[in-house]
Amino acid sequence: MARRTVEVELSTTGLDAQGRPQRVPILTDDGGGGLALQAPPGIEPDLNGEHMLINIGPQHPATHGVLRLVLELDGETVVRCIPHIGYLHCGFEKIGEYRQYNQIICWTDREDYLNSIGNNVAFALGAERLFGIEITERCKVLRVIASELSRIMSHLVWLGTFCIDIGAFTPFLWAFQRREEIYRLIEKWVGARLTTSATRVGGMAADIPSGWMDGLRQFIRTFPHTLDEIDRVLTKNAIWVGRTVGLGVMTPEEAINWGLSGPMLRASGVDYDVRKDFPYLDYETYDFEVPVGTNGDVYDRYLVRFEELRQSVRILQQAADRLPDGPVNIDDPRVILPPKSKATSEMESMIHHFKVVMEGPRPPIGESYFAVESPKGEKGYYMVSDGTAKPVRWRIRPPSFVNLAAIPKMVEGHLLSDVIAINASIDIVMGEIDR
Amino acid sequence: MSRFEVVKTGASASGDQPSTQKKLSHRGEPANPSVQAMQQKFGGAVKRAEVIWGETVVYVEPASVHDIIRWLHDDPSQRYDFLSDVTAVEYRDSEVPIEVVWHLRSLPFRRFLRVKSQIPKGQPLEIASVYDIYRSADWLERECYDMFGIRFRGHPDLRRILMWEQYKEGFPLRKDFPLRGRFSRSEQLRQALAQNPEARYSMEELTIADAFAELPNDMRERLSKGERTGE
Numbered sequence: 001m002a003r004r005t006v007e008v009e010l011s012t013t014g015l016d017a018q019g020r021p022q023r024v025p026i027l028t029d030d031g032g033g034g035l036a037l038q039a040p041p042g043i044e045p046d047l048n049g050e051h052m053l054i055n056i057g058p059q060h061p062a063t064h065g066v067l068r069l070v071l072e073l074d075g076e077t078v079v080r081c082i083p084h085i086g087y088l089h090c091g092f093e094k095i096g097e098y099r100q101y102n103q104i105i106c107w108t109d110r111e112d113y114l115n116s117i118g119n120n121v122a123f124a125l126g127a128e129r130l131f132g133i134e135i136t137e138r139c140k141v142l143r144v145i146a147s148e149l150s151r152i153m154s155h156l157v158w159l160g161t162f163c164i165d166i167g168a169f170t171p172f173l174w175a176f177q178r179r180e181e182i183y184r185l186i187e188k189w190v191g192a193r194l195t196t197s198a199t200r201v202g203g204m205a206a207d208i209p210s211g212w213m214d215g216l217r218q219f220i221r222t223f224p225h226t227l228d229e230i231d232r233v234l235t236k237n238a239i240w241v242g243r244t245v246g247l248g249v250m251t252p253e254e255a256i257n258w259g260l261s262g263p264m265l266r267a268s269g270v271d272y273d274v275r276k277d278f279p280y281l282d283y284e285t286y287d288f289e290v291p292v293g294t295n296g297d298v299y300d301r302y303l304v305r306f307e308e309l310r311q312s313v314r315i316l317q318q319a320a321d322r323l324p325d326g327p328v329n330i331d332d333p334r335v336i337l338p339p340k341s342k343a344t345s346e347m348e349s350m351i352h353h354f355k356v357v358m359e360g361p362r363p364p365i366g367e368s369y370f371a372v373e374s375p376k377g378e379k380g381y382y383m384v385s386d387g388t389a390k391p392v393r394w395r396i397r398p399p400s401f402v403n404l405a406a407i408p409k410m411v412e413g414h415l416l417s418d419v420i421a422i423n424a425s426i427d428i429v430m431g432e433i434d435r
Numbered sequence: 436m437s438r439f440e441v442v443k444t445g446a447s448a449s450g451d452q453p454s455t456q457k458k459l460s461h462r463g464e465p466a467n468p469s470v471q472a473m474q475q476k477f478g479g480a481v482k483r484a485e486v487i488w489g490e491t492v493v494y495v496e497p498a499s500v501h502d503i504i505r506w507l508h509d510d511p512s513q514r515y516d517f518l519s520d521v522t523a524v525e526y527r528d529s530e531v532p533i534e535v536v537w538h539l540r541s542l543p544f545r546r547f548l549r550v551k552s553q554i555p556k557g558q559p560l561e562i563a564s565v566y567d568i569y570r571s572a573d574w575l576e577r578e579c580y581d582m583f584g585i586r587f588r589g590h591p592d593l594r595r596i597l598m599w600e601q602y603k604e605g606f607p608l609r610k611d612f613p614l615r616g617r618f619s620r621s622e623q624l625r626q627a628l629a630q631n632p633e634a635r636y637s638m639e640e641l642t643i644a645d646a647f648a649e650l651p652n653d654m655r656e657r658l659s660k661g662e663r664t665g666e
Binding site for chain 1: 452454461488490492518522597
């Protein structure tokens with residue numbers, strides 16, 4: 001196990017002579033003056049090499065959906081892990097081949113359902129590349145706001161459920177309370193909370209209503225307080241540190257080779273972020289940092305995601321400040337629906353309306369792979385068009401599918417209870433893995 | 436094992452911080468410089484290259500896919516160290532061959548390359564696995580096999596991943612597979628009810644744990660007759 005020193009504050013409720021919280025060394029001295037986490041030399045009963053088979057899931061709250069893990073245990077140590085997925089398989093990619101591009105947007109909601117509005121944005125960007133469309137400046141900024149709000153939402157769910165898995169209940173409530181505020185904002189904007197379908201090829205389903213930015217600004221102002229609170233409770237908490245440090249270590253070379261992306265890859269010390277390396281939506285003009293871990297363990301993944309929350313707030317602030325006026329949708333009647341009032345009063349608009357709804361916009365022959373930085377990692381939409389209104393192939397590159405594939409590598413050699421922590425640190429969404 | 440050095444992406448790339456691509460033309464964008472190097476190195480095995488919406492696509496011979504991707508991964512002037520995706524495309528036109536697609540990224544050079552290989556009609560759907568180059572190909576190739584029936588030679592554990600092991604209807608993403616499935620709803624229901632809910636472990640899982648002896652008698656009998664349980 002990696003030896004590592006973490007300064008721990010919240011280890012006890014007792015007070016010392018100065019009235020400060022007492023520090024009780026539940027950790028052993030590493031000889032160099034610091035505290036190191038080290039498994040105490042336990043005395044294990046002799047099991048004569050007998051191994052046990054344990055089944056976790058698919059119906060288990062700590063597997064975050066319908067993931068099933070078959071574990072071979074030697075005592076309490078995992079010798080081998082075989083994951084089984086596919087319980088939620090719905091054939092999204094097959095259905096997409098029978099749908100027009102704007103109709104597929106509704107399917108992207110249901111795939112990574114914690115990040116639905118971010119998926120809408122990603123799909124619309126991919127389709128726009130396939131159509132050769134340049135979206136308006138206002139639309140770009142609105143999409144940045146949508147993506148970052150959805151990143152915060154997704155990370156808050158991850159944070160809350162991670163806490164529950166490890167045994168902390170309070171941060172879960174704090175996180176979900178703030179998430180509810182974002183849901184209210186999203187609901188005001190697009191009318192739905194979870195299945196947003198917020199984008200269209202060439203624009204958005206709706207512009208933000210008046211007064212919406214005030215709600216966003218208030219969220220930006222108050223949200224960092226919640227982050228500070230959670231930070232104070234968790235980051236230097238001895239139990240938290242003890243349950244997360246040194247688990248599921250991936251070195252940078254391993255992480256790249258296993259195809260990890262997003263916070264999983266960055267926690268291993270690779271500063272690959274699609275927003276920086278292959279930018280879209282003018283992300284290069286926003287001032288934000290990419291947090292990178294240095295140990296590649298569960299604790300670093302926690303730190304990286306936590307810092308990403310703060311960086312997302314920074315991006316939101318900049319986007320709110322620069323939101324330009326102007327149209328949201330591009331001015332092209334072949335892809336964008338005319339306003340309803342025009343469609344019912346003008347002949348030409350009615351024809352455009354009919355053509356867009358019944359036949360659907362048609363891209364030229366070609367293909368595009370558009371990757372965005374979703375909260376889980378590199379999410380790519382690969383679309384192949386043969387010139388008709390429906391794609392020949394619609395492929396989702398699911399980041400948590402590839403991240404989950406590394407779980408046998410990460411859990412082997414650890415304790416059974418650590419499997420839960422490692423699994424939670426991957427931040428999986430079964431809707432996206434099984435599709 | 437202690438702290439890692441942070442691996443910087445774009446360390447070998449020349450020029451400034453990349454920016455959002457704007458006003459891409461359909462076919463007129465400059466090609467990825469790796470294409471020229473590939474053509475020099477492999478000659479005829481690289482059939483053709485095209486640029487669509489700024490993304491470079493290289494069509495390579497199915498027989499030399501593994502060599503080319505190995506070279507792209509290892510060569511210090513290419514360093515495509517990140518495999519984004521492995522998938523396949525079948526076109527609606529039955530004359531057009533099935534394509535296997537690899538999406539590669541070079542993190543040090545900040546390059547993106549799409550490698551494609553066409554499997555001619557009538558030939559067995561088989562191609563070399565890149566599992567030994569990229570471990571991320573493990574599940575991606577399994578999914579591609581599950582959905583298209585493409586066999587990846589050299590993959591150590593090529594079995595279904597999203598569909599269950601006894602799935603008999605074929606390969607769902609093939610164009611000859613109907614949207615509602617091959618079997619009727621009643622047949623699907625009948626098969627689902629005929630599953631043995633007790634047999635939750637595959638044979639492989641049972642043997643690794645030496646738990647065979649502790650199974651219920653009827654299950655042990657069925658397994659000894661060679662019944663494959665799957666999930």
